[in-house]
Amino acid sequence: MMTNETVSRLDQFFAGFTREITPLLLLDYDGTLAPFRVDRSKAHPFKGVREMIARIQQQTRTRVVVITGRPAREIGPLLRGFPPVVPQPVEVWGLHGAERLHADGKYELRLAGAETQRTLDQLREFLRHNNLGGEFEDKPNAAVMHWRGSSARTARFIERRTREIFAPYAERDGFTLLEFESGLELRTGPNKGDAVRVLAGELAPGTPVAYLGDDVTDEAAFDAVSRLEGPHLSALVRAEARATKANVWLQPPTELRAFLKGWLKAASRQRARRRVEIASQHATRVAS
Template sequence: MKLLNDGLSIDSFWGRLASSGNRILMLDYDGTLAPFRLERDKAMPYSGVKDALTRIMDIPRCRVVLVTGRTVSDIASLIDIHPLPEIWGAHAMERLDKDGIYERNPVPPQTEQLVTDLYNWLFLKGYKSQTELKPGCLAFHTRGMEEDDAKRLILEIKDKYLELIKNNKREDDLETHLFDGGIEFRTRGADKGRAVNAVLREGGMDAAVAYLGDDFTDEDAFKAIKEKGLGVLVRRKYRETAADLWISPPDELIDFLSYWEEMCRR
């Protein structure tokens, strides 16, 4: 565990968590709660994670929120916690609240069609298993590929995207984002920071909050929580980040969750 923000006292944060009657723990999934897997449907949480989250959810006034680039349905099947925690999926394009009510942000028809056209092209190219279609988003995964092949494919996909825009006289209404192991095309404004800001507004100024994430896509969340709570980079190898604290999974992750539970029970 390494403190990255000299202006933050981790002891003061734990003290605030222990004394607060309003705690919110927000967590990414892939790379944070679960190791990356080539077979994405088999990316199960690290040993001990489900039990730790279940215990935290059982504590009064402790809100657990999963914020992920995956779809809500994907995460619900993988996390396998009953009842489910709150889940914000597809970079805040969809939400399953703590009462099981599902909401999905509307996507303009032309944007949805653009995402679908790009997906169909990748499907015909034989890349169905590497392609993830989500509400207003499309992700292409290069994990497991040779580096040169991955770079070539990413450039080819970008070129095809620009071709689709030009041929159909469409606006460039998607944002392109590289992530650890691929490229993603998203509806403008869809990012994890959007989910964090919404949760912070709902939680109120007195909430003791933290966000745990690993990827470049989590940087929007770290920036959103800055000076309002604790941003935690969960990653075995350090990288530049806006997070306040760096921990290495799985051992330090389990330690963090256990200490969160202990402080909340006080």
């Protein structure tokens, strides 16, 4: 059950929806829309979430954007399902904001400077041959070590070794160490907060923006959202609460579905009102 405080914060946000402006719904993927799976290719959305997103696309003017640590191209197939439940392709920012895959398929990649990139490439080359017993994920802008699914003892070993190796890099300009559930990422280039700032810079003033995320890497995005001038909301989607910059805490999947339902209602009400208004303007014009 949502607390009264959460309900009133959501109501306050949804009240900011206006007829003229397309609201922006920003979503992390893993842990937020989908439960964690050791096999990441099987991380399908929580039950009912695809259907809710499909209805939001079909019944409202909402723009849906996913911002994820994964490569951008992995999200479409997982989110849409097969046969597709979510009808429209969504824009996806991958690798925590380094990649931008527009809904129409246009692709942009922003990497770090040449020296930073060379240093990172050497570390990636090393880890490709020495995975420390964990699962090494090789990204163009980052080296990522996962220990999800390992025994507690093995996980501790992988974590300690990974920290030892990543620490000296993390001190250098252009590198950031990110901690997430069962893993460490040493990355370069933009983060999720930068992605939110780029998107926000393209919006009409007063556009409602919400960001939903579960992880420590989402905090930069929560922070960026909290600085917006228009109606905004950030939500930590997670089974257990933790210290966060997010405005509200939602327990998946029930409260996540409740949030999406609230969005659908608020955004379709606005669209319905707009239709009535256009119809009445038309009627007035015909009459005069």
